[in-house]
Amino acid sequence: MEGSGHHRLLPTEYLVILLDEDQDEDAMLLGARFCTDSFSSISHDTVKDGAAFSLFARIESIGSLEVKGALGSLQRKQIILIDNDGVKINFLLWGEQVILANLFSIGCMLALDTPFIASAPANGGMSEEICLEYGSITQLYLVPFVQHEEQVHLSSTQTRYQGSKSCTQNQSQSKGSQVILPLNPQGSIDFSSYPFRAYVSDLSDKMTGISLYGTVTDIKRERESVEIVFSMTIADTTGSIVAKLYFVGSWSLGRLSPGHTVYITGLNCLTNRKKRLEVSWFEKDSESTFVNLSSLPALLNSSCLHRLYCLSDIHKRKNSTNICSVHLSLIELHHIRPVLSHTVCGHPVCETCDGVVQCSFCHLTCEGELMRCFHLEITVADGSSSVFTWSTGQTASELLQISPDEFYELPEDEQAMYLYTLKNERFMIAIVHSLPKPERCFVSGSKEDYPIWEITRAQKCD
Known part of the structure; x- marks a missing residue:
């Protein structure tokens, strides 16, 4: 040979x-x-x-x-x-x-x-x-290890939002399915290998490997915990649930804010001593993934992944990430300011009374992990309407087509002239409804004037 x-x-x-x-x-x-x-x-x-x-x-x-x-x-x-x-x-x-x-x-x-x-x-x-x-x-x-299994009844929740096909089923037909799913060593039903879309209303005691798709309505760090733990409220069409996210080291999921649409796998559900359902997610688990869909570049690049909406329609879709084709309508110099953000999570930092630079999101000392970026408030428009929006970080730089360092090297009059040249530039954007929080610094002045729509991704149209 x-x-x-x-x-x-x-x-x-x-x-x-x-x-x-x-x-x-x-x-x-x-x-x-x-x-x-x-x-x-x-x-x-x-x-x-x-x-x-x-x-x-x-x-x-x-x-x-x-x-x-x-x-x-x-x-x-x-x-x-x-x-x-x-x-x-x-x-x-x-x-x-x-x-x-x-x-x-x-x-x-x-x-x-x-x-x-x-x-x-x-x-x-x-x-x-x-x-x-x-x-x-x-x-x-x-x-080989043979897992114990349990027969599980999957209710019609998994199909009720899948379109007209499920709505036209014969009412005499069964509204559920019987499937056999394995139990993990702790006796929880393991859904990790079963491809169905779970909703918040489906969650119950002793479930593991659950995948959930929804909108983040609140997220904050549990500062009293010695571990790195964040409490995230996620909502879908059936309700909302608080999930605790456990990290190996520091926060590792990039920038995440209320209004963002996420897909999370590897969730575990258990009932505590107070008979309350606790949902947890552990970064160290091999089957745990977390995807911020609102910030995915592919969401704008791939037409098969989105449907275009007019700006006049997004007010009816406050719990979704909306893709719109817009032009820049109004950019004012006083609606742009430089901010220092934490490179790990993309959120602004602040200085404590004793001079320590601390992240407003992670609440960690972040000397040496800082980046200069824009906080931008801008009006975008299409043929149907106009919307006052905000953005930050890389997305704001994409809209302005310049880095913060380059922009602030220009004299103030040249900054204003540069912004004027951007008017009517066309972009494909991902936009989400983001309720203002009291701790935010409002460029526009009062909280009532602050934009409630965030542009999470932007791509210039050729």
């Missing part, structure tokens, strides 16, 4: 044999070969004496690590196993072996026949701590 690489007997030199404990032959194999040794019986002395082990354990976690060496980096999978005695040990896969981990999942039972016994690499091989590796004569047997 000719070709690159080295010779192989099989497409892969690594093999995993799947077993079913409900099959007599597989159960006998496990019982005869893998029920005598335990992790506590392994030591360097027994290895030196030539002892071989056949071990059976449950997969508790699967992690990845890239190890850097003199000749480059090497991928490594660290799998934590726990045996029937509760003893834990690391099972390591190196290099091209890591592909085997695609067959594993947490909760599976793994049988290892004659694994290679090594010193834990974290200890430089100098400690008595040991780990298991896939050796030249190792054989792996895998008993």
Whole structure:
């Protein structure tokens, strides 16, 4: 055989044999070969004496690590196993072996026949701590984890807003569906693999992996918590719910404000001791995602993702992100001001009485994490109406087509002349209804004069 690489007997030199404990032959194999040794019986002395082990354990976690060496980096999978005695040990896969981990999942039972016994690499091989590796004569047997399941009735809430088709169904037909969904180890129904649109009214106790689409009506940090936790109120056509967002470090979702439309997955629902439903979201969970749809560039770039609305219609759609084709109608110099914003979240910063620069949103000290940007109030118009709006950050720079540093280098009379040249420039915009908050600084003066429509994205029309 000719070709690159080295010779192989099989497409892969690594093999995993799947077993079913409900099959007599597989159960006998496990019982005869893998029920005598335990992790506590392994030591360097027994290895030196030539002892071989056949071990059976449950997969508790699967992690990845890239190890850097003199000749480059090497991928490594660290799998934590726990045996029937509760003893834990690391099972390591190196290099091209890591592909085997695609067959594993947490909760599976793994049988290892004659694994290679090594010193834990974290200890430089100098400690008595040991780990298991896939050796030249190792054989792996895998008993997949079978999740417990529960029959769930999905009400007609999931289809009532899907269009005329569901409205014309025969009333004698069932208004719900019966599906079988898995339970997670805590006994919650796992919706992460079931593709249906959940509404706020669908949420109940012991649900996990929920996806929700709605409008943010309020968001603030829980300052009394030692963790980085934000309370976000999200609303849809059926109601509203408060979700607590838990972050690993700091806020990581970019700029988010009331009125923005979001899509969030990985929500968990539990009833607390006061019989109130608590909804939580953890950034560290692998199935957790958070998308601010109001700020997506693709929302304006892709015509298949939006429908154009006239400005005269958006007052009827205050809970949506509206896409409109407009021109700049009125830009006044006194409606533009420079602000310092936190680069992490895009919100303005303020200086405390003791001189500390603090983010108005994260409430974190943010020295060295500042950016200069515009706060802009501008009137946009189309053939149907005109709307007084506001924007900030990159969106404001897109509308003005200049950076804050460049703009404020100009003399004041040249600034006014530059703004005059922008009149009637055409843009595609994403615009949301954003109620003013007392803590905002109003460029226009009084709160009553402050614009309640925010432009979240803008793209100049050629």
